[in-house]
Amino acid sequence: MTTQAGWQRDRDGLGVWEHRGKVAIAGYGYSPLDRRWDGVSMDRTLGAFQVIAMQKAIADAGMTPDEIDGLMVCPEPAGDTWAQADRGLNRPFFAAPYDTEDGLSYTSAKWLIDEMARQGTPLTNLKYIDDKAPYIGPEMGKAAQAVGDGLAKNVLMTYNMGNVEGRYHLEEGIYSAGGRQWSAPWGWMTSAMMQHAFVFLQYCTKYGGSRDDLAPFVVNQRRNGLLTPWSFYTQHEPYQIAAEDYLDARPVAWPVTILDSDRPVQHAAAFLFTSAERARDAKQKPVYVMSHAQINKPNRSTMATLQDHEDVTDLLVKILYDGAGVTANDLDVFNPYDGFSVFTQTYLEAFKWHGVGRGEAFDFYKGDIRVEGPHPFNSSGGNLGNGRTRTAMYTDCIEQLRGIAGARQVQVKAETAACGMVTPTGNGHIFLSTVPS
Amino acid sequence: MSKTIPQPDEVSKPFWDAVDQKKLTLQYCSACDRLQYPVRPTCYDCGKSDTLTWREVAGKGHVLETMVVHDTRVVRRKVDVPFNVALISLDEAPYINFLSNLPGTPAHQGPQGAAVELFFEELEGSGGRFIHEWRVVGQ
Incomplete structure (x- = not known):
């Protein structure tokens, strides 16, 4: 099997991506979405869901399985590394x-x-076959790079998020070892939540505002999720939340509350990457890959700071925009990650989407950010609106560019799109377009 | 508070031994002229290990921000909720930051920007082990 090295676009000065517009997403597919696997239904296991997504992606492109010569799988157990260790290893x-x-x-x-x-x-x-791909943020870029580099003609890339019964991540015992010796004694949980709570508080101190200013964004995320027929909320809690619900939400690690956090779900998606040339003959309108970029910046000290987050997201966006040969004005559809509501503004401001600069996100959230409006921010609804799929933002970008997003279809121009995942100091992003140049 | 007890490893043992002697000593890279915390096998900046030594610091800092834990997966700390978790910047090297529960400061009253001073807290059930903690000056 062919291997891939040095594929990351993770530093300044790389210029235009060498495969800009020469790689396309020809098909995509996703599985049903459940809150958890029930332990009984073998047609709704994580693996079964992933096969459904893969089959749909192939069919969507109008290809046949024997045309697939590349497979990329993320090795994270269920997308969350804690699933096996903490839950059910002794189950039959x-x-x-x-x-x-x-x-x-x-x-x-x-x-x-x-x-x-x-x-x-x-x-x-x-x-x-690549079963060492990282989480979906970088994985999308890696798949596009693999096609561009000629490692395979048609790469089927798949990512899943699993959720089985029980609470996970409990940290028991009286001793803290390894990296936890520097954090657990003070009650630090293994999660991005607390890190981002700190950075969010620094943001509010620097620019003004408070958690209350996130209410319009979180409420709109739920609204967009409710416009998605298969989302967790459409299926199981089909009602809109109000700003008051957000303001009164149960605190977990204040200022982060339960409504600032995404809800774990069981879901899978798959994407079929091919050459632009092949995509033009495929069943669907091609979505061209114009650029990709990754950031992986370890913390200098115990916690990253707001300055760290702003610096690395500025770099991320420069790499991504330079790679696509575009500026902020060229970005139509934008689905930044929202795994916690408190860091999405870092991306919004770094991308300067609709002219939003540093410290201006709260004012932007107060405006019309509905999908019908002039600033249809995060049209997917993200994780907060759909459940923790980590892929809804990608499928939405494709649907918006194809013009098949249904009730979520934005009314503004939708010829380019960008999305990514996960947090500001560790993520991957991709820039897409309806035209290859 | 029922804090968990740090388990030193080969690299971090000198740090925790110093804490038990009520001294805060950080790694110092002579090549980069930089302090470093948490402890690492190599310098964050240059990646070298043979340039790292230990340097005691004064223990003066400021509260960057304070969050409040209401629900935790750290089982030993469940009895303590709600409790503060503050991020403390070290005055002599502001790029260094520490976590603190701000003992003596009620939850949700962590004063942003306040001066703090270092002290050492004996850990419950540890047989005489200590941890570095910070309290707001004047409390």
Whole structure:
């Protein structure tokens, strides 16, 4: 199998991406969405959901499984590394293919290849398999780079988020070892939540405002999620929240509350990357990849600061925009990550979307950010509106550019889009377009 | 407060030994002229290990921000909620920051920007182990 090295676009000075407009997303697919796997339904396991997404992506492109010669799988168990360690390792397994954890709380490339064959869609011509891709943010860029570099012609990339029964991440015991020796004694939880609470407070101190100023954004995220037929909230809590609900939400790590946090779900998505040339003959309107960029900046000290976040997101956007040969004015649809509401403004301001500069996000949120309005911010609804899919922002970008986003379709021009995941100091982003130049 | 007890490793043992002697000593890179915390095997900036030594610091700082934990997965701390978690910047090297529960300051009353001073708190059930903590000056 071919391997891939040095694929990241993670530093200034790289200029225009060498494969700008020469790679496209020809198909995408996603599974149903459940709050959790119920432990019984074998057609709704994480693996089953992922196979559904992969089959849909291939069909969406109008390709056949034997045309797929590249497969990219994220190795994170269920998308969340804590799933196996904290939940259910002692549970009984089932008949094959569920006789191990593989397919239940994570999916390996081998499991997916075997299951695709069992389900009548065998991937018989794979020559490039990457089961060491990082989380979806960088994974999208890596898949695009793989096609551009000629490692495979048609790369099927898939990502899932799993959620099985039980509470996870409990940190028991009286000792804290490894990296936890520097944080757990003071009650620090292993989560991005507390880090971003600190940075958010610094933001409010520097620019003014408070958590209350996030209410219009969080309320609108829920609204956009409710415009998505398969979202968690459409299925299970089909009512709009009001600003008062947000302001009164139960605090977890104040200023972060339960409504600032995404709700874990079980879901999978897949994307089919191919050459621009091949995409033009595919079933759907191509969505061209114009650029990708990644950031991975370890904290200098115990916690990153607002300045760190602003510096690295400025760099991220410069790499991404330079790679696509665009400026902020060229970005139409924008789905920044919202895994916690308190850091999304860092991306908004770094991208300068609709002219929003540093310290201006709260005023922007007070305006008309609905999908019908002039500033349809985060039209996907993100994780906050759909549940923690981590892929809704990607599928929305594709749907907006194709003009098939339904009730979420923005009314402004939708010829370019950008989205990414995860937090400001560790993320990957991608820039998409309806035209290759 | 029922804080968890840090478990030193080979690299961090000198740091925690010093804390037990009520001294705050940080790694110092002679090549970069930079202090470093948390403890790492190599310098954050130059990546070298043979340039790292230990340097005691004065223990004066300021509160950058304070958040409040209301619900925690750190089981030993569940009995303490709600409690402050402050981010403290070190005056002599503001790029260094520490966590603190601001003992003596009620939850939600962490004063942003206030001066703090270092002290050492004996950990419950630890057999005489200490941890570095910070309190608002004048409290």
